[in-house]
Amino acid sequence: MSLQYQLKQGNYHLYDLSTPQSKATGEHKLRLMTDTVAIAFDARTGKLHEHGHPSRIHSWASNTRRRLRAAGDYDRANDIVVVSGPLPVDEINKCLRITGYCRQLFARLPSLPHGKYLAPAH
Helix, strand or coil: EEEEEECCCCEEEECCCCCCCCCCCCEEEEEECCCEEEEECCCCCCEEEEEEEEHHHHHHHHHHHHHHCCCCCHHHHHHHHHHHEEECHHHHHHHHHHCCCCHHHHHHHHHHHCCCCCCCCC
């Protein structure tokens, strides 16, 4: 499955690019529409675990941390980080495409523009 977020009318739309485009709209299958996005990842490796609507991702992270701690795996539980809010769409998509990119995003978070923006086309 090849996923990509796009900004439309102030909302994040998550499309499944592995599905055929609609003949009526020209768009791929819409998987999610939300006003903010959350990303859960491993702080040490930058590996993406989950992404999507913030309430679902925060719930996933809390439950996963609880299960890991119950199993005695405190290091892995403590390595789960969730970043949420109006994040730049191009940065979110890099997290989906590039293994370990979430760690770079997290390190650069204070210097990223706040809000939803599209990178200028080159």
